[in-house]
Amino acid sequence: MGHTATPPSATGGLTATEHRLSNGLRVVLSEDHQTPVAAVCLWYDVGSRHEVKGRTGLAHLFEHLMFQGSAQVPGNGHFELVQGAGGSLNGTTSFERTNYFETMPAHQLELALWLEADRMGSLLAALDEESLENQRDVVKNERRQRYDNVPYGTAFEKLTAMVFPDGHPYHHTPIGSMADLDAASLEDARTFFRTYYAPNNAVLAVVGDIDPEQTLLWVEKYFGSIPGHDGKQPPRDGTLPEVIGEELRQVVREEVPSPALMSVYRLPHDGTREADAADLALTVLGGGESSRLYNRLVRRDRLAVTAGFGMLRLAGAPSMGWLDVKTSGDARIADIEAAVDEELARFAEEGPTAEEMERAQAQLEREWLDRLATVGGRADELCRFAVLFGDPQLALTAVQRVLEVTAEEVREVAAARLRGDNRAVLVYEPTGPEQPLAEPGSAEESEPVEAATVESAPPARAGQDAQEGSSK
Amino acid sequence: MSDVVPAMDFHPQPTAGQPRPWDFPAPERGALPNGLTVLRRHRPGQRVIAVEVCVNAPLEAEPAGLDGVATIMARALSEGTDKHTAEEFAAELERCGATLDAHADHPGVRVSLEVPASRLRPALGLLADALRAPAFPDAEVERLVRNRLDEIPHELANPARRAAIALSGALFPAGTRVSRPRQGTAETVERIDAASVRAFYEAHVRPATSTLVIVGDFDGIDVDAALADTVGAWTGAPAQPFRVTPITADDTGRVVVVDRPGAVQTQVHIGRIGPDRHDRVWPAQLLGVYCLGGTLTSRLDRVLREEKGYTYGVRAYGHVLRSAPDGSGAALLVISGSVATEVTGPALTDLWQVLRTVAAEGLTDEERDFAVQNLVGVAPLRYETAAAVANTLADQVEQQLPDDYQAGMYTRLAETGTVEATAAAVSAFPSDRLVTVLVGDAEKIAEEVRGLGIGEVTVLSGQ
Numbered sequence: 001m002g003h004t005a006t007p008p009s010a011t012g013g014l015t016a017t018e019h020r021l022s023n024g025l026r027v028v029l030s031e032d033h034q035t036p037v038a039a040v041c042l043w044y045d046v047g048s049r050h051e052v053k054g055r056t057g058l059a060h061l062f063e064h065l066m067f068q069g070s071a072q073v074p075g076n077g078h079f080e081l082v083q084g085a086g087g088s089l090n091g092t093t094s095f096e097r098t099n100y101f102e103t104m105p106a107h108q109l110e111l112a113l114w115l116e117a118d119r120m121g122s123l124l125a126a127l128d129e130e131s132l133e134n135q136r137d138v139v140k141n142e143r144r145q146r147y148d149n150v151p152y153g154t155a156f157e158k159l160t161a162m163v164f165p166d167g168h169p170y171h172h173t174p175i176g177s178m179a180d181l182d183a184a185s186l187e188d189a190r191t192f193f194r195t196y197y198a199p200n201n202a203v204l205a206v207v208g209d210i211d212p213e214q215t216l217l218w219v220e221k222y223f224g225s226i227p228g229h230d231g232k233q234p235p236r237d238g239t240l241p242e243v244i245g246e247e248l249r250q251v252v253r254e255e256v257p258s259p260a261l262m263s264v265y266r267l268p269h270d271g272t273r274e275a276d277a278a279d280l281a282l283t284v285l286g287g288g289e290s291s292r293l294y295n296r297l298v299r300r301d302r303l304a305v306t307a308g309f310g311m312l313r314l315a316g317a318p319s320m321g322w323l324d325v326k327t328s329g330d331a332r333i334a335d336i337e338a339a340v341d342e343e344l345a346r347f348a349e350e351g352p353t354a355e356e357m358e359r360a361q362a363q364l365e366r367e368w369l370d371r372l373a374t375v376g377g378r379a380d381e382l383c384r385f386a387v388l389f390g391d392p393q394l395a396l397t398a399v400q401r402v403l404e405v406t407a408e409e410v411r412e413v414a415a416a417r418l419r420g421d422n423r424a425v426l427v428y429e430p431t432g433p434e435q436p437l438a439e440p441g442s443a444e445e446s447e448p449v450e451a452a453t454v455e456s457a458p459p460a461r462a463g464q465d466a467q468e469g470s471s472k
Numbered sequence: 473m474s475d476v477v478p479a480m481d482f483h484p485q486p487t488a489g490q491p492r493p494w495d496f497p498a499p500e501r502g503a504l505p506n507g508l509t510v511l512r513r514h515r516p517g518q519r520v521i522a523v524e525v526c527v528n529a530p531l532e533a534e535p536a537g538l539d540g541v542a543t544i545m546a547r548a549l550s551e552g553t554d555k556h557t558a559e560e561f562a563a564e565l566e567r568c569g570a571t572l573d574a575h576a577d578h579p580g581v582r583v584s585l586e587v588p589a590s591r592l593r594p595a596l597g598l599l600a601d602a603l604r605a606p607a608f609p610d611a612e613v614e615r616l617v618r619n620r621l622d623e624i625p626h627e628l629a630n631p632a633r634r635a636a637i638a639l640s641g642a643l644f645p646a647g648t649r650v651s652r653p654r655q656g657t658a659e660t661v662e663r664i665d666a667a668s669v670r671a672f673y674e675a676h677v678r679p680a681t682s683t684l685v686i687v688g689d690f691d692g693i694d695v696d697a698a699l700a701d702t703v704g705a706w707t708g709a710p711a712q713p714f715r716v717t718p719i720t721a722d723d724t725g726r727v728v729v730v731d732r733p734g735a736v737q738t739q740v741h742i743g744r745i746g747p748d749r750h751d752r753v754w755p756a757q758l759l760g761v762y763c764l765g766g767t768l769t770s771r772l773d774r775v776l777r778e779e780k781g782y783t784y785g786v787r788a789y790g791h792v793l794r795s796a797p798d799g800s801g802a803a804l805l806v807i808s809g810s811v812a813t814e815v816t817g818p819a820l821t822d823l824w825q826v827l828r829t830v831a832a833e834g835l836t837d838e839e840r841d842f843a844v845q846n847l848v849g850v851a852p853l854r855y856e857t858a859a860a861v862a863n864t865l866a867d868q869v870e871q872q873l874p875d876d877y878q879a880g881m882y883t884r885l886a887e888t889g890t891v892e893a894t895a896a897a898v899s900a901f902p903s904d905r906l907v908t909v910l911v912g913d914a915e916k917i918a919e920e921v922r923g924l925g926i927g928e929v930t931v932l933s934g935q
Contacts, residue, residue, distance in 0.1 A: 072482060079768060083850075086849015124478070134781045144812060148737075149736050150631070151630070209492070256629065257628070258622070290562035305623060365569055
């Protein structure tokens with residue numbers, strides 16, 4: 001049990017302490033008494049990169065099964081008990097991790113700890129064929145709703161498969177394929193639990209209006225007796241050459257509303273200074289309505305209705321820089337590609353101006369403040385840095401690191417990575433009778449905000465989800 | 473399988489500790505000399521400040537044939553002012569680390585600013601410029617019109633949006649603004665130009681009929697001075713609020729299928745209208761509708777998702793279109809979700825069975841208690857951020873509700889019993905008075921749906 005704390009002055013007043021139970025569970029606590037709420041967040045160091053051929057989607061399907069009851073919690077009890085206590089909860093699965101989280105009124109914190117411990121230690125006592133069959137259908141409908149039944153819905157899956165070659169652990173996305181979802185068996189789920197769900201493969205963060213000493217006593221009481229084990233298989237190595245070496249290209253002819261250009265560039269691994277520099281480069285180039293590509297493609301050349309860059313940070317493989325451009329009117333993809341390449345070349349040559357750096361750093365700072373504005377957001381970031389980089393304190397200084405990056409570093413990473421021979425390109429060409437509209441219309445709000453929602457994942461600016469949720 | 477018998481020590485489910493008091497943040501209400509109403513609330517620790525401006529420019533105020541002009545005007549507010557070109561404005565805003573969004577809806581135009589507290593002053597200056605002196609350059613308005621025309625096919629290709637548009641079209645009388653898309657159709661948007669945008673601005677955007685809500689950590693900030701120097705300089709003649717006409721709907725049970733050949737799911741939108749927040753039944757309606765479809769353990773998902781696996785989730789909710797003490801407002805009550813194409817018939821059969829069962833047997837006390845505990849208990853979580861508080865305060869302003877409305881809602885929910893919640897749920901979704909929109913593969917689903925007895929079926933071409 002070690003205590004370390006980053007001085008509050010460097011972190012905007014946030015501090016965190018670290019502890020370790022004898023079974024290997026790492027615990028991070030952070031106090032904040034502004035509002036009577038407490039967040040519990042548990043990251044398991046397992047994601048779709050740990051899946052094997054023929055069983056894609058298993059980590060996410062398994063995450064759904066974690067809500068189907070455990071030894072002392074029948075049926076949908078995890079949802080019922082948390083929501084009945086005035087809390088909110090969900091779970092998500094990405095390439096690199098699976099997380100489960102509750103935000104509770106502060107006086108209900110102990111219940112959330114008890115629930116998380118119960119499923120960490122005893123899921124298999126409740127897991128049965130009926131739950132598996134039901135959640136298999138639910139997840140297949142999740143796949144249809146979010147990917148297969150919406151225009152451009154499978155673009156992320158296609159580009160991921162191009163930028164990470166066949167056999168690479170990140171070649172497939174967390175949602176998995178229909179065939180593999182059909183093939184998953186109860187024994188697969190059991191084996192998955194025995195392999196990856198152990199206290200020594202997890203980090204627990206508790207943030208908010210808490211008494212740290214009491215919280216630690218509860219954590220020890222509920223989690224302390226769960227045996228650790230060394231069953232975990234490390235993921236296959238995700239290292240790849242920094243640059244692909246050629247442009248990979250695929251043309252998709254589908255019934256979509258307009259032609260589109262989407263590409264993914266291989267970028268530095270998350271956790272490096274170069275990744276922060278790349279984030280700034282993408283922000284200057286395509287991070288908002290004052291970005292170079294927006295000004296060029298949407299405002300001046302009027303080739304596009306939307307144009308933006310987003311970044312999906314990955315620690316165990318190259319991060320992904322995601323460009324998404326939808327055409328305006330009868331604009332041609334070739335003209336858009338030429339304009340994008342011209343802007344990238346100019347940026348690689350000149351780098352960002354001082355004003356652009358100031359704007360990009362201000363934008364990323366606000367995004368970071370937004371993430372830290374809720375106890376749940378803070379708990380998730382503490383877990384992220386603990387699981388992926390071994391040190392939760394790094395979460396509290398992350399924005400400082402972005403502000404230290406220089407314009408020359410931004411230029412260098414752009415010159416090295418944002419190149420034609422380092423991207424996978426997807427071009428959408430519409431087919432079918434999509435143009436004549438019997439009933440022209442526009443946006444209506446569709447979903448209420450009150451229901452628990454699956455959080456949207458980075459790259460937020462490009463509007464692409466990279467993780468799967470367990471409820472909606 | 474030794475670990476099916478867990479090795480851990482079990483403890484009984486813990487009981488709750490002592491709740492710490494929490495109240496919905498009450499705003500301080502005031503006004504600037506120019507007539508702008510201001511609601512403010514200090515929230516310690518919230519370093520991103522949220523500002524909402526409610527402008528009394530309802531969609532119904534749009535001139536005939538110019539649906540979408542409110543939307544284009546809202547977007548054009550940030551496309552250049554008397555001090556900055558459009559590109560400069562965007563750059564200055566981002567230099568503050570700020571976001572500025574503006575959109576038009578039935579109650580009015582909303583402008584939302586979020587900015588780190590350290591840069592509040594310059595960001596408020598930009599917001600004030602946008603409201604006070606938008607330039608509406610011809611070229612920028614023309615580009616916004618083209619962008620809007622580009623967006624429409626994307627919206628129609630999205631099943632959920634397509635269904636929402638079709639539901640409004642079916643439910644509300646032809647010729648009413650509420651029956652038509654909020655952001656206009658291709659036909660109406662094409663007619664919009666800088667002159668019509670400016671005319672709409674001149675007619676409806678003024679401080680005297682607007683309210684500014686500001687929430688966040690004001691530590692070290694002179695909010696009065698910041699407002700006086702910025703939005704305090706906005707001028708405009710006094711005016712009466714725009715008078716809207718009451719919302720009505722035809723809830724004759726019927727089905728509209730919007731054909732989407734090859735769709736692997738059917739998008740379902742089932743709706744009608746009901747009372748708004750001024751009606752005494754609102755808390756009971758909120759509870760009853762939550763019991764039906766508020767979460768995945770509610771009645772609908774318990775069957776459709778967790779028993780049958782037909783869907784990733786179905787939700788029931790009430791969305792306030794407009795709300796006013798004179799009874800002219802209404803809420804759109806909706807059940808929505810998507811189900812696999814091949815189980816569309818069985819899913820709708822089960823859905824109607826859930827509604828009929830609630831009508832016949834009522835909700836249970838356990839369901840009502842669970843809903844109250846959730847809806848009341850989540851309040852401190854839901855209002856953690858400045859943006860969430862500002863948004864609800866602004867909704868209250870737009871809906872002509874008192875500033876303590878949300879605070880009082882928690883008491884009223886706790887006082888609402890199972891019988892009232894059941895009655896409100898049944899009257900929200902009577903099984904024979906529902907308009908159903910299905911966006912899906914008509915060839916595969918229409919015949920089956922005709923046999924369900926949920927109303928006459930019309931098939932619309934999706935193209």
